[in-house]
Amino acid sequence: MKRVFVHLNPFHQEIFMKVLVMNPYAKRLRSHKKRQQIIQLIHQHEQEFEIICVSGKKEMFQALTQVCRTYPVTEIYAAGGDGTFRDVMDWLIKQSMHEDIKLSYLGGGEFCYMRKFFHLPSPDPLKNLRQIFSGRLMPQETIWRPIDVYDVKTQHRQYCSVFANGVIFDFLRWYENKGKGSVLTVLWLIFFSIVCVLSERFRKWHGRLDTTTGQVTLDGRMQDTQQYLSLVVGAVPELMMWCRPFCGQIQPHQTSNILYWGSFLRLACSIPLIYFGKTPPWLQTEYFNGSVEHTVLETVDANISMDGDTIEWPQYDSIGCDVTEHCFEMKRGPDLHLIVYV
Numbered sequence: 001m002k003r004v005f006v007h008l009n010p011f012h013q014e015i016f017m018k019v020l021v022m023n024p025y026a027k028r029l030r031s032h033k034k035r036q037q038i039i040q041l042i043h044q045h046e047q048e049f050e051i052i053c054v055s056g057k058k059e060m061f062q063a064l065t066q067v068c069r070t071y072p073v074t075e076i077y078a079a080g081g082d083g084t085f086r087d088v089m090d091w092l093i094k095q096s097m098h099e100d101i102k103l104s105y106l107g108g109g110e111f112c113y114m115r116k117f118f119h120l121p122s123p124d125p126l127k128n129l130r131q132i133f134s135g136r137l138m139p140q141e142t143i144w145r146p147i148d149v150y151d152v153k154t155q156h157r158q159y160c161s162v163f164a165n166g167v168i169f170d171f172l173r174w175y176e177n178k179g180k181g182s183v184l185t186v187l188w189l190i191f192f193s194i195v196c197v198l199s200e201r202f203r204k205w206h207g208r209l210d211t212t213t214g215q216v217t218l219d220g221r222m223q224d225t226q227q228y229l230s231l232v233v234g235a236v237p238e239l240m241m242w243c244r245p246f247c248g249q250i251q252p253h254q255t256s257n258i259l260y261w262g263s264f265l266r267l268a269c270s271i272p273l274i275y276f277g278k279t280p281p282w283l284q285t286e287y288f289n290g291s292v293e294h295t296v297l298e299t300v301d302a303n304i305s306m307d308g309d310t311i312e313w314p315q316y317d318s319i320g321c322d323v324t325e326h327c328f329e330m331k332r333g334p335d336l337h338l339i340v341y342v
Helices: 032-044 057-070 082-094 113-117 125-134 167-177 183-198 200-206 264-274
Strands: 004-006 017-022 049-053 073-080 102-108 139-144 147-151 156-160 162-165 215-218 230-234 255-260 287-292 295-299 303-306 309-312 326-332 336-341
Touching: 017 032, 017 057, 032 049, 032 125, 049 057, 057 073, 057 082, 073 082, 082 102, 082 113, 082 156, 082 309, 082 336, 102 113, 102 125, 147 162, 162 167, 167 230, 167 303, 167 309, 215 255, 230 295, 255 326
Parallel strands: 017 049, 017 073, 073 102, 102 336
Antiparallel strands: 004 049, 139 336, 147 156, 147 326, 162 230, 162 303, 215 295, 230 255, 255 287, 295 326, 303 309
């Protein structure tokens, strides 16, 4: 996939530029016709855009670097899934451009919680752009801080909106193996997940969901358990399919944390309440749901997910030595200037 360039005044090098990054593998952008319609819409409304549509992260980062060196870029728009937004955001911060360039999101994935966070009415970026250009959606600037995930052992750092491990990682890996399908696929996976949770024999036979181990410390308070089902750390209030599991409001310097170390059976009975941020009384002694400034996870299990994607975390440090233990420190990252919609 080659980089596509749309610029209406090629001789005016001082004009402030906007960049649109499209992921051609995203659910709503796999059609070449859809991507061409987006380019035509931008051209019709005489917008100054550089459009990047490439087939890999490395190529995307190279194209972004080239464009930002060539033109005075002021805004970057990501069209794809939550992972596409995360990759652009992570690149922007690590290039130290996040103070000068605003970041926005246009949709494009199937179950994207960033779409809700940016108040977009549709998962289709073409429909959202039409409403933006027609004035039905009005842009509004805001400040937001992602999660800064730093592994002390490998010295590797990555920024994201939601971090998770344990059974959440197992479920997402299962979902990816199914090709990240439709709502019916998700409902099918949820049904079988509940069957796995209710039956230990079926779960062991199926081999999809299991506990994980690690020492979790929340704001300096070391948790009593080292074997648990999942840790979730979030910087957004709502996840996929109207799921709002976090309790209370968080401050800009805090993250929402959920930690569960009880049985699979008690979890299955609690899912309808946890899904909407309620803490069942029978989980009081084996469940944490609250706001935290600093989360530390010490573990040998590097199976983690970020923003709905399973992540291949480095197993070596900065000088190339193998690492078997990890110490993830999580807190809110730097300020990002976002363009959301009202």
